[in-house]
Amino acid sequence: MAHLSEAGGEWRENWTVVASSTERRRRQNRSNQRAHRPGKKRHLERCAAAASNDIPESWLIAKDRIMSDGRTEQDYNSERSHATVRHARHGWPLNYILLHCPKSHEKAAEFVRSVIANCSINGPRLSNLPILARLNVINALAINALKLNFPFEKMYQDECISPFNLQGPRPQDAATLLLSVPDGLRPTALQTTIQHHPWIDLFPIPVMRDNILRGIEAGVINKEELCGDMMRVEDADDAVAPFAVWGEAWDVRGWEISPAFLKKWGWLVQGCPEILEATKFWRERRGRTKGIKMPQD
Numbered sequence: 215m216a217h218l219s220e221a222g223g224e225w226r227e228n229w230t231v232v233a234s235s236t237e238r239r240r241r242q243n244r245s246n247q248r249a250h251r252p253g254k255k256r257h258l259e260r261c262a263a264a265a266s267n268d269i270p271e272s273w274l275i276a277k278d279r280i281m282s283d284g285r286t287e288q289d290y291n292s293e294r295s296h297a298t299v300r301h302a303r304h305g306w307p308l309n310y311i312l313l314h315c316p317k318s319h320e321k322a323a324e325f326v327r328s329v330i331a332n333c334s335i336n337g338p339r340l341s342n343l344p345i346l347a348r349l350n351v352i353n354a355l356a357i358n359a360l361k362l363n364f365p366f367e368k369m370y371q372d373e374c375i376s377p378f379n380l381q382g383p384r385p386q387d388a389a390t391l392l393l394s395v396p397d398g399l400r401p402t403a404l405q406t407t408i409q410h411h412p413w414i415d416l417f418p419i420p421v422m423r424d425n426i427l428r429g430i431e432a433g434v435i436n437k438e439e440l441c442g443d444m445m446r447v448e449d450a451d452d453a454v455a456p457f458a459v460w461g462e463a464w465d466v467r468g469w470e471i472s473p474a475f476l477k478k479w480g481w482l483v484q485g486c487p488e489i490l491e492a493t494k495f496w497r498e499r500r501g502r503t504k505g506i507k508m509p510q511d
Contacts, residue, residue, distance in 0.1 A: 347455035354463035355416040396464040
């Protein structure tokens, strides 16, 4: 399939495979075979086999789910199920609480209803992909918030402070709970000493989290601008999503960074070879080997 332009078509060419369950199964089998071959990319190939066959994972909305692989609701793991539990007060799935304003919540809900309708009638629209990819990132961050046992009810508040640097006595089981957190989400020393909003803690890239905190402390980062670039859904219809999540939310090797984000914020991932290697892998998997400039340490 011809590749679309970098500016408007990032990840778009793979969206069309969602309608063909036979093609997805064929790609799944092929990916599983590759995953057992020795080599430098063995783990990344396993991520590819577990992902939704070249498309972002389903963005799940309560009982209305966009199934990317034909599975039933019961087939999804507990993190994805819990990540769509509705918030008692607002009636929104908990994923939406990570969006910072009611306008974002309403737009996300309206968009997903539209995608579901399109899929049931004519199949997915390529024009939906930029926002769908952004919502998929929000879903991944919601899963990571659950992994960290962060309270969803306060996440959308600007004054919310990361539990990692709250003052006062720690719960007795805090250390034990931290041991169960995936390595990529465990707090760094800076996360425990620099006061910050918990959205920073949800990205499974420790060095990037530290670079963000250093930049905010030094006054070289506008945190509202950065947060918007990384998490905004409203007014982002034509903007390429900053990330794509192809594997587990807490595993950096399942993440990909867009060229547009690297161009503006590339210095934030200096010293993060894992995310750069993963980005290269997922791009090469789609045949995209040009048009991206990796930051140099």
